[in-house]
Amino acid sequence: MLMTGQRPPAPAGAPASRGPDAPEALFAAARRRRRQRRAGTAAVLVIAAAVIIASVTWLHHPTGRGTGGTRTAGAAQTPWSSVTLIWFDGTRLRAGHLEPGGGITQRAVAEANADALPLVQAGGRVFWVDPAGTFVPALGYWSQVVRYLDVATGRTGVAGPGQTVFASADGRDLFMSQTATIMTESPVTAPAAVRQLSLPHGWYLPGGDGLADLFSGAGLDTANGIVVQSEQAPSPGGLVLALWNPASGRVVVIGRARGVIDAYTPPGARYSLLAWLPARCCTLEITNTATLAAMPVRSPQPDGFALGGSFSPAGPTGARLAVFLNGTPGGPARLALVDPATGAMRVVPGTRFALGSDIAWARWLPGGATLVAGATTGRSYLVDAVTLSARPLVVRGRGAADLNYTTAVVAP
Numbered sequence: 001m002l003m004t005g006q007r008p009p010a011p012a013g014a015p016a017s018r019g020p021d022a023p024e025a026l027f028a029a030a031r032r033r034r035r036q037r038r039a040g041t042a043a044v045l046v047i048a049a050a051v052i053i054a055s056v057t058w059l060h061h062p063t064g065r066g067t068g069g070t071r072t073a074g075a076a077q078t079p080w081s082s083v084t085l086i087w088f089d090g091t092r093l094r095a096g097h098l099e100p101g102g103g104i105t106q107r108a109v110a111e112a113n114a115d116a117l118p119l120v121q122a123g124g125r126v127f128w129v130d131p132a133g134t135f136v137p138a139l140g141y142w143s144q145v146v147r148y149l150d151v152a153t154g155r156t157g158v159a160g161p162g163q164t165v166f167a168s169a170d171g172r173d174l175f176m177s178q179t180a181t182i183m184t185e186s187p188v189t190a191p192a193a194v195r196q197l198s199l200p201h202g203w204y205l206p207g208g209d210g211l212a213d214l215f216s217g218a219g220l221d222t223a224n225g226i227v228v229q230s231e232q233a234p235s236p237g238g239l240v241l242a243l244w245n246p247a248s249g250r251v252v253v254i255g256r257a258r259g260v261i262d263a264y265t266p267p268g269a270r271y272s273l274l275a276w277l278p279a280r281c282c283t284l285e286i287t288n289t290a291t292l293a294a295m296p297v298r299s300p301q302p303d304g305f306a307l308g309g310s311f312s313p314a315g316p317t318g319a320r321l322a323v324f325l326n327g328t329p330g331g332p333a334r335l336a337l338v339d340p341a342t343g344a345m346r347v348v349p350g351t352r353f354a355l356g357s358d359i360a361w362a363r364w365l366p367g368g369a370t371l372v373a374g375a376t377t378g379r380s381y382l383v384d385a386v387t388l389s390a391r392p393l394v395v396r397g398r399g400a401a402d403l404n405y406t407t408a409v410v411a412p
């Protein structure tokens with residue numbers, strides 16, 4: 001997190017998929033696994049996590065190493081060909097690069113057993129949860145572990161035990177939860193330097209069938225605290241959403257919500273913007289995490305907003321929030337861009353998203369002028385946020401598999 005002067009230092013020490021690998025099957029499998037996890041108990045150790053490195057075959061792209069988190073990227077434009085997109089197709093991690101015509105050249109880069117959650121990128125690495133677990137020397141067997149792929153070298157490894165994983169707002173630290181109330185924090189570049197964090201009584205990390213599963217990455221860190229919720233499972237009236245500051249132990253309630261979209265921390269800021277969906281239809285709220293001032297944004301369509309979306313880095317016209325407008329019952333959703341400063345909304349023409357599970361996804365490219373977006377079924381699009389032009393993405397390469405909600409963007 002970016003709570004400067006407050007946090008003590010850590011102690012040393014898809015659409016093209018078919019059959020069982022289809023996105024709907026991944027959603028269902030993830031939920032079954034998490035229900036099984038909650039039925040048991042987890043023994044959590046204060047550990048100095050050992051990192052196991054294993055080599056995998058890697059076809060190098062000539063652009064070199066990716067670095068840092070993406071949430072605080074500046075406005076400089078990055079060539080498409082130098083941006084790596086990583087996603088999980090059900091059995092493998094795939095890497096792709098955008099072409100000038102809007103296509104994607106991709107290839108499989110690693111076999112993977114991954115949970116159905118968005119991949120997390122930080123420090124030039126991509127992290128995911130392996131629900132099969134592994135034996136970690138000096139730590140014993142863990143039923144779930146967090147693995148990573150180093151995008152520059154193609155090497156994979158184990159970051160530590162974890163049922164969920166998310167990065168800090170500045171992209172420097174990694175959080176891995178062992179239960180809904182206990183997690184570890186460690187620098188991305190030094191995962192052996194671990195400290196344990198325990199949530200206050202009555203508060204839980206988003207995950208499993210909870211508030212932020214699958215559409216915000218099962219965890220969000222802001223400049224003013226980690227997003228937590230009042231219950232482990234969904235509630236008909238929504239869950240109480242709050243920010244928990246591990247340094248002070250303070251919990252600040254945001255409101256009753258049915259879902260979280262994303263959080264964005266401007267470069268050098270001591271606040272974040274949190275986009276979330278209130279329990280009542282049909283608005284979304286953009287909340288300043290330092291002042292708790294909230295801007296409501298109303299949907300121009302009667303069924304409000306679908307789950308999913310993301311903030312851009314500060315681009316040529318400032319930061320933007322990509323959201324999805326629900327269509328008529330059973331109809332396709334549409335992509336819209338919201339100005340977080342004014343609440344003004346622009347609908348992107350020519351985009352139609354078959355939601356399936358009422359969840360869509362969007363990922364911004366560095367510079368904040370372009371994004372890729374899709375849903376659980378149907379096509380994905382490359383969208384120009386300035387002109388609002390959109391064109392379907394065509395994925396090419398051996399064993400081609402389309403992008404999906406697990407996609408992570410790694411910039412040089």
